[in-house]
Amino acid sequence: MSTAADAVPPQAEAWYSRRVMMIAVLGFASGLPLALSGSALQAWFTVSGLKLSTIGWATLIGQAYVLKWLWAPLVDRYAVPLLGRRRGWILLCQLACAACLFGMSLYDPRGDMNAIVLLGVALAVFSATQDIAFDAHRTDLLVTPEQRSWGSALTQSGYRLAMLTSGGLALILADQLGWPLVYQLMAVLMLLASLGTLFSPNAAQVAPPRNLLNAVVEPLAAFFKRKDVLAWIALIILYKLADAFSLALSTTFLLRGVGFSQTEVGSVNKFVGLAAGLAGSLAGGWILLRLRLLPALLVFGAAQALTNLGFAWLTLTGPDVPALVLVVLADQAIGGMGSTAFGVLLMALCDQRYSATQFALLSALAVVGRVYLGPAAAAVVDSIGWGPFFVTTVFTAIPGLYMVWLLRRRITELDVRSA
Missing domain, CATH: 1.20.1250.20 (MFS general substrate transporter like domains)
Structure with missing residues (x-):
């Protein structure tokens, strides 16, 4: 029994x-x-x-x-x-x-x-x-x-x-x-x-590693021996690109582009946004168990990009707080799901012998867009305006999703191998 x-x-x-x-x-x-x-x-x-x-x-x-x-x-x-x-x-x-x-x-x-x-x-x-x-x-x-x-x-x-x-x-x-x-x-x-x-x-x-030199060299050597390593690097950099573009000037957009007050932006982002992100992270873990890693990366990646349309919508609504709450809820909840799936991918890519160094390097690659896209985003906004800019950011997700699809067999192997 x-x-x-x-x-x-x-x-x-x-x-x-x-x-x-x-x-x-x-x-x-x-x-x-x-x-x-x-x-x-x-x-x-x-x-x-x-x-x-x-x-x-x-x-x-x-x-x-x-x-x-x-x-x-x-x-x-x-x-x-x-x-x-x-x-x-x-x-x-x-x-x-x-x-x-x-x-x-x-x-x-x-x-x-x-x-x-x-x-x-x-x-x-x-x-x-x-x-x-x-x-x-x-x-x-x-x-x-x-x-x-x-x-x-x-x-x-x-x-x-x-x-x-x-x-x-x-x-x-x-x-x-x-x-x-x-x-x-x-x-x-x-x-x-x-x-x-x-x-x-x-x-x-x-x-x-046997010594400090090996601790520096071996993690890099082990990672770069991985099959399709350049494609992996491209995936890590490009997967959150749409998010990085939309977030680069998000506070300036809400304050100057739409006209919300600092209190409204702070309250909604700090409390509604973080709570939605927390719920989205947990939901992402639950969904991952049913979709598995490959489809989750594809679905969450596409959904993350589509939430950028909400910011374009705010250019039409003006400083309407319920609209801001709705946009932030969707953006942060789905962003939490995407971050959960992406975190699983980074863990699966690391070798346990060098997981500290490899995870630090991979996570650094993942934030390249967030750190360096600000000037490019500002130039695009100056050229076409806020609404068209956010619509355009949706399409910047395509390269990352293409890399996921290109590496679909490798991602499936990672998921199966760790089972």
Whole structure:
């Protein structure tokens, strides 16, 4: 006679397993410091009356997130002598992030801005290093399609919830409690989130590279030996191109192109958008189990592009808040689904021996469009206007979808091989 455990389908086992559920907590810990070294810090400096030029320079604090691939080989090669190859790095970085947040709370921007900026840089470095180790940990730990689907969904959900906490909620609390106390509360939250590291299991141990030189060279060599490697690189860069084009100037469009107020844009993006993205990430994990990776990439990729038409529609509605809510709901929910599927693909492409370096490199390729398309987008808007621009961005998804279709057999093999 079968037991209750026997009756649990594989999908449910993946959902309830400790390795997957702890990923959500670690995703939260990964996302928490980002706004606290970025938008929240800008808000603190702004209300403290600092010059705009000073605040502008402070935005460079976040460069560690762009450059993290430079020191990712260190995480592959060396292990902190605690909790295993990946979790030791994660815990060390989480404790360091909490210390930086608490340290920042002890200073006043009006007299000690340099100290806060220095701690902010340290926060960004430790946070980026946590991301390297966490991405490697979940890549090593989640080995079946079901685990990867839910793991990617819960990573996105935890990350977005953290952004809601350290971005939107922190701004609200700061009005009541002041920024120093808010940073102290965030430090406590980081410490609590580190419990996820303690309870997360270790992946099967794989021998690290023999030395640092090998840790730099071998991940690249292993990836470039992959069949159709140039096509893979093109897919990674092009898949989110339509999203990157539409988001490059989205805030400027909503404020200047349509005429929404800063409060309207901030409220809808921070709360409605993040909540929709969280729900979309979870829905993406559920759908992935039924569609599998290849059709999910195709469907979500096409849907992501079509949501750009919503922004074109806003040029006709004008500053109508319900219309903005509807557009942001669709854009962020479907974007969350696409990010979940794309995250599964990146995990499947990584070699466990070098997952820290390879995931850092692949994720850096994935954000090329988001970082560098701003000037091109501005030129197109100047030439044809906002409405035609957003219609045009729909077609920029075609190259990425074509690469998915071109690599359909390889993607299917990745999905099957990990089953």
